[in-house]
Amino acid sequence: MRSAHLLCAALSWPLLAAHVLAAPAPAPLPAEHISIEPLPPRSPHWVYVYDDVFDYETDARVYLFDGDRYRRLGQISGGFYSSISLSPDGATTAVAATYFARGSHGTRTDVVEFTDNRTLAVTHEIILPSKRAMTGPSLFNVAYSADAHFLYAAYMTPAASFGVLDPAAGKVLGEIDTAGCVLVIPSGHYRVSSLCESGRLLTVTLDAQGHETARAMSEPFFDADKDPLFVQGIATSNGNLFLTFLGEVRDIDFSAAQPVFAPPWSLVEPAEKGHWRPGAYQVGAIHKELGRLYVPMHEGGEGTHKDGGTEIWVYDLASHRRLARWPLKVHGLSRVIAVQVSQDPAPLLFAATETSDLAVFDALSGRLRHIQKQVAASPWILLNP
Amino acid sequence: MRTLDQLFERSTRSLAQCTSRRSLLAALGQLLTGAALLPLLPVDRASRAHAAEGKPRPDSPDSCEYWKYCAIDGFLCSCCGGTSASCPPGTAASPISWIGTCHNSGDGRDYIVSYNDCCGKSTCGTCDCTRNEGEKPVYRPSRNNDLNWCMANADVNYHCTVSVILGVAEK
Numbered sequence: 238m239r240s241a242h243l244l245c246a247a248l249s250w251p252l253l254a255a256h257v258l259a260a261p262a263p264a265p266l267p268a269e270h271i272s273i274e275p276l277p278p279r280s281p282h283w284v285y286v287y288d289d290v291f292d293y294e295t296d297a298r299v300y301l302f303d304g305d306r307y308r309r310l311g312q313i314s315g316g317f318y319s320s321i322s323l324s325p326d327g328a329t330t331a332v333a334a335t336y337f338a339r340g341s342h343g344t345r346t347d348v349v350e351f352t353d354n355r356t357l358a359v360t361h362e363i364i365l366p367s368k369r370a371m372t373g374p375s376l377f378n379v380a381y382s383a384d385a386h387f388l389y390a391a392y393m394t395p396a397a398s399f400g401v402l403d404p405a406a407g408k409v410l411g412e413i414d415t416a417g418c419v420l421v422i423p424s425g426h427y428r429v430s431s432l433c434e435s436g437r438l439l440t441v442t443l444d445a446q447g448h449e450t451a452r453a454m455s456e457p458f459f460d461a462d463k464d465p466l467f468v469q470g471i472a473t474s475n476g477n478l479f480l481t482f483l484g485e486v487r488d489i490d491f492s493a494a495q496p497v498f499a500p501p502w503s504l505v506e507p508a509e510k511g512h513w514r515p516g517a518y519q520v521g522a523i524h525k526e527l528g529r530l531y532v533p534m535h536e537g538g539e540g541t542h543k544d545g546g547t548e549i550w551v552y553d554l555a556s557h558r559r560l561a562r563w564p565l566k567v568h569g570l571s572r573v574i575a576v577q578v579s580q581d582p583a584p585l586l587f588a589a590t591e592t593s594d595l596a597v598f599d600a601l602s603g604r605l606r607h608i609q610k611q612v613a614a615s616p617w618i619l620l621n622p
Numbered sequence: 623m624r625t626l627d628q629l630f631e632r633s634t635r636s637l638a639q640c641t642s643r644r645s646l647l648a649a650l651g652q653l654l655t656g657a658a659l660l661p662l663l664p665v666d667r668a669s670r671a672h673a674a675e676g677k678p679r680p681d682s683p684d685s686c687e688y689w690k691y692c693a694i695d696g697f698l699c700s701c702c703g704g705t706s707a708s709c710p711p712g713t714a715a716s717p718i719s720w721i722g723t724c725h726n727s728g729d730g731r732d733y734i735v736s737y738n739d740c741c742g743k744s745t746c747g748t749c750d751c752t753r754n755e756g757e758k759p760v761y762r763p764s765r766n767n768d769l770n771w772c773m774a775n776a777d778v779n780y781h782c783t784v785s786v787i788l789g790v791a792e793k
Contacts, residue, residue, distance in 0.1 A: 291745065294780060342779060
C-alpha cells in the first residue's frame, strides 16, 4: 500500500506543480488596528466569579463569565483579601481591598474601588481607614443600601464596627461601633444588621447623612455552640435566608423596622440530620421568583462545614419540600464550594468546584450544560446582576 | 494461526538462549519466598500509601493530618522555612490568634492550641491545610480561622500559620 501511495504521488507531482504555478496568490491579510473590545449587552446569564488566588493572595481578582457562550468577558482587579458587592442596579462592582506600597509589603492602603460594569474600567475610589475586615467571602463584608445611597464596609481590628460610605461623593461619612457584632446586612432606608456571638442580630438605623438614630438587639435566633449559623446569607425577596451547620433554615424578613424571623425549618430529614449537611464558602442560592433554594450538601460530621457539596439539593421555599437531589460525581465534578443562580425565567445554576471548575446547569431541570475547566484559582463566591 | 505459532516459537527460543533453567528456578524461588513472607511483615499501609504519593506521614508536622492542626486553615509554616511553632525567617508573628482544642493520640490528652499567623510576606503557597474541628464563624473570632490574623501587625500580609501548644485542656 505504501508503495502505491508513493507511486501515485510521483505521478501526480507535475500536475500539482502546474496547478500551484497557475493559481493566483491569495490576497494578503488586512492590516490590524489595536482596539479595546467592548462588552456585549448585559445578560442575566453573566456571573462574576471572585477568585481569591489563595496561593498568591495579593492578586485576587473578579472574572466576568458568560454562562451562554461559556467564555470569560473580562476581569476586575482585586488586591489582597478583598470583598466585593454589586450595586443594586448591577451597573457597578465595588471591590474593597488592601494594597501594599511594594507589592507584597510596605505601607497598607485599604480602599474601595468602583468599576463600571459596562466597561470594566475603574471609575473612582474611596480610601478607607486601615480597619477593613479581612475575612472569608460573604455578601456582607461590603454591601450597598437598597437605593445605593450608602455603601457599608465591615471593619475588624479585631474590634468590630462598620464604615458608612457615600459611593457617589466618594467619601467616608463615618464609623458605627457594633459592640462585637460583625458584618453588614443592609435593609431599608437605612438599616444595617450585624451577627452577634450571642445568636442575636444587632440592627442600627441611620439617617440620610449616615448618622446613627437608633439601635436594637433581636432575641437569639441561633446557638453558636450547638449549631452555628453560616454567615453566608442568601438574598430573598424580602430579606435574607441563613443556614446552620446542621442544615436548619433561618428565613429573616428585613422589610420592616426590625427583623422578623420565620419559623425555622430543616433541609434534612431526622434520619439525615448530622450526616448530610450544607457546607463550603457560598452555601446556597435562591431564585426569588421561582422560590427555589439550591444548596451544596455533603455527608460528614462536626468540622466539615467548609467541605464542598457532593450533591446539590433543591427546595421549594413555600412548601419547604425537597424537589430534587442532583449528584455531581456522575458529571466528573469534584465537590461544589460556591453556587449562584440567575434570576431570569430560564435560569442557569452556576457551581464552582474545589478543583476550580465552573459547572453551568439548567436550574429548572438540573441538566448539565457545560463545565468550564479551571475557571479561576480559588473561586470562592459567585455574584450575578 | 501459523504466523502466531512462528512468533511464539521465535520468542521462546530467544528467551531460552538468554536464560538458564537455574536462573528460572532462582527467580521462581525468590518470588515464592517473598510471597510467603509478605503477610508476615509489619506493614503500615497508610504510611506506605503516603510514601508512595510523596506525602509526609500523619505524625509529621509537614502533614496536614498532624494532630496540632485540627482547627487550622492556611499554609503550614513547617513547609515554609519555619516549624509547627515558629515563623519562617524574616516574617513577624501575629500577636493575636484563634484557638482550637486538639486531641494528641500520642499521649491521649487534649490540648489548647493557638493558631498564629506569620506576617509580612506574600502567601507561602505550599502545604495548604484546612481542618475545622470546633471552628466557628467570624462572629466568634477567637475560634474563627477565616480572618487574617495578621490584621493587627505593622505589615498585614499573610504568609503562613503556626500551631502553638498553650496547655492541656481542662475537662
